[in-house]
Amino acid sequence: MAIKNIIFDFGGVVMDWNPRYFFKDYFNDDEKMEYFLKNITTDEWNIEQDRGRTLAEGTAVQVANFPEWEKEIRAYYDNWTTMLKSEIADNVAVLRKLEYSEYELFGLTNWSAETFPYALENYDFFSIFKGKIVVSGTEKLIKPNPEIWHVLLNRYQIKAEESVFIDDNFKNIEVAKSLGFICIHIKEDTDLEKELRDLGIEF
Structure with missing residues (x-):
């Protein structure tokens, strides 16, 4: 698929x-x-x-x-x-390239509803998601609870098997895989652009 x-x-x-x-x-x-x-x-x-x-x-x-x-x-x-020191430049550069690709981009984050607005206001790349962001503090649900992925899937009418999920927390990756997502586990030495291209994603 x-x-x-x-x-x-x-x-x-x-x-x-x-x-x-x-x-x-x-x-x-x-x-x-x-x-x-x-x-x-x-x-x-x-x-x-x-x-x-x-x-x-x-x-x-x-x-x-x-x-x-x-x-x-x-x-x-x-x-x-x-x-909140800074953006992670290499991965944000990949996100900026993806903005002009054929793929729909989403955010799924464990973040307090009170502090997330500061990040939105101070880091322009969040606008790339066009508001398609699920924030744990707003939903009162948190990864790795599978329910928060279902919120994302149902709200935006997307399918797990047609979606790549990117996270640095291995427990979250395990749950996402069990739900049918294609996953990229971010580690210190992960080259996100290469990982995406290896999945056949062109941008």
Whole structure:
């Protein structure tokens, strides 16, 4: 079946986001920073904001759990834009080429509904998707829950087997494959343009 659609995850694919970009200077102590990120503002905690919990509620929950870290916890979302360092240039260059191809482009991202608008406003390449973006925080669903892929498929009336899904998270890739998507797993050394051309995509 011919490929008609290309679906991009955002963080780690087209956006370079990492809390260390802020906290490295904030702590000026790598060991303390890593302890804080691993044990206090954990991935599991951050994911709940991506699932739709408000930043204020998420902050309050963690301040209640770790009152001795209140200042640092509050600094997390107060300085979130510093953590969003830049676009990932090579992959964004591929996206820009695809804009003028025959393929429909979509976004499927785990991202807080409160912080995503900042990225939309400050990085022009998001306009390439023409609004065809499914954001976990808005849907109250998060990858790797298969339901969020179904939201995308149903909303835009597309088929998994006609779609390439690009993500840097292996669990998400596994679920997408099980749903019938053709997948590209982004790693540090992935050449996205080559991977797409190897699938027969011309642009």
